Amino acid sequence: MNPESYVVLACVLFTLGAIGVLVRRNAIVVFMSIELMLNAANLAFVAFARMNGNLEGQVIAFFVMVVAAAEVVVGLAIIVTIYRSRRSASIDEPNLLKY
């Protein structure tokens, strides 16, 4: 299969993720959209590794997975804490930290 198709798929996934982050209010969904963007990037890395015939892109994909796992731990903890105190997972309501 043509590796360029994976790159196109990665672009589509990334755009979907970005739109999800921008338009959804539920923190969990936003979070999932971010995961989608990360994995789109992973897919692009792997595709490029395949196209260029070296392993660097694949190694970086592993790094991204590790970082994403750590990010999930912290992010979910924050979301749960916010839900406990406000009984809501809306991302627009906690907006006290501003000018």
Add this chain to the structure above:
Amino acid sequence: MIGTGAAMLSDSAPVLQPLAPASGVFAYLWVLLALPLFGAAVLLLGGRRTNRWGPYLGCLTVITAAAYAIALLVSMMALPADERAIGQSLYSWVAVGSFQAEFALQLDQLSMVFVLLITIVGSLIHVYSLGYMEHDVDRRKFFGYLNLFIAAMLLLVLADNYLLLYVGWEGVGLASYLLIGFWQFKPSAAAAAKKAFVMNRIGDVGLSLAIMLIFVTFGTVAFDSVFAQAGQASETTLTWIGLLLLLAACGKSAQFPLQAWLLDAMEGPTPVSALIHAATMVTAGVYLIVRSGAIFDGTAVALTVVAIVGVITMFLGAIIGSAKDDIKKALAGSTMSQIGYMIIAAGLGPIGYVFAIFHLLTHGVFKANLFLGAGSVIHGMDGQQDMRRYGALRTAMVVTWLTFMCGYLAIIGIPPFSGFFSKDDIIHAAFEKNWIIGVCGVLAAGITGFYMTRMIIMTFFGKARWEDDVHPHESKPVMTIPLIILGIGSLFTGAALVYWGDIVGWLEPVTGLQEEPLAIPTIALEGITLTVVLIGVAIAIAKYRSTVPVEPPPGNLLTVAARNSLYDDAINDALVVQPTYALSRGFVTVDDRVIDGTVEGSASLVGGVSRRLRLVQTGFARSYALLMVAGAILVAVVLVVVRLS
């Protein structure tokens, strides 16, 4: 000229006398300074505990110093003429690299006559003050300041280098400030003290610059080394040093253009006017110039300027003295004028140095006499100083009148009294050098005759114009005895110094002497001078013989100007004070607008921009995400565009 008539026409440069170590009676030279300083310290630090006996201690220290000074004189006269300079180094005062200044005293013939004048006239004035200040609550402080003054003045004339002289110079300035403002509860006295201090400061800047220039040029500030090298310096340098020293002398001696403070200084108690602002401190400028003769000898320009300043001040003082109705201010004008004579003599160079000091000595005595006499009159008239309110006092105050007449005869120069010798010597020397200065000297002598006669007639003769509740009375013996001594001194100091003291021969080793033949015989010159003086006297008699109105008549233009001290305050105000104010205001404007404007403007710019920019921080996470996406897209677009182009 009687004084030097017997001497041959001879020129002699000042020989640099090696300083002999202080031994015998000279070994205690420092005591001369320490005595009044001790008195000042006890009186000023001792506080109220010393109120009862403090004034007597103040007198005692100065009288002891005077007695010691006389002992020094006797010992010095026993020494050969070229071994009369005594040096005593007390300790190394400033030693920084090549800059060395000793705390060292030097007593030579010139210092000696000053020490005698300061201590003897100072003693008499201290004793007189016991009576004059009897009822003043602060008289302990007064005597403390007087002692401080004596100590500082002695340091000034005994210093053997310029830096130590500067200490004394500032010390007398401080004492003068404190004593002019002694009655500081009077706003006029406080203002006069401040004025004297500020105007003296201008002169002091001149002296400090002169000392710096001397050090840069000669590498030392000690008198003997500086004078030994004076011939090697360039004429330009010497001229600058000379002019700066003249500026210093102008400040301290109230010479044009720094003369305005002296008339206001009369706000101080009368003994202060007599001691500081007539007999001693104001003549320090003359001392400075004569002492620095070796520097002035190398610069004809500076000497000419000195003489010109002297001529101008001589006339200014005489004209002001002719119109003032306040007896002390009239005497102050006279002091300015007489110091003008001395400055002229100093400006003549080696021809005149000796006579400057000679006139300084006789003037110190007769002007102290006149001021103390005026003080006695003021004391008897309950503080009234307006001569238009005097009149007919010769019957009420016989001793004061007689002693005042002694001073009068001395100052106008009637032979054979003091002023005749000293003033005629100056006029004679002036004719030797430059006949224009000589003619000016003769004319000013005539004005002297006029204003002094006017003062005598308005005060002691004519009808009584006293205010109703005033009952003039003769002062107590504690005041009249110093007056009598000074009166006798006024009459005979001149003759005594010429015939018995040989003042010219005495000072010659320090100042040098130069004589030039004169076209007209000495006796003719004396006759002319005396005639001019008598014309001045006659005019005054004619003008003031009849009644003197209590209200001053309108007077002509010159009289009005002289009553206003020739508008010196207005001129200073217009030429210096207002431009300074304008400059300050300009600086304030620049500071407010430009400097503060830049600082505050940039601050408010940053503040304003921040106030608008912070609105971006909305607190909505999704708006931040949108911004990030927009930024990323922007970067991507730019990359693509750059790559494609």
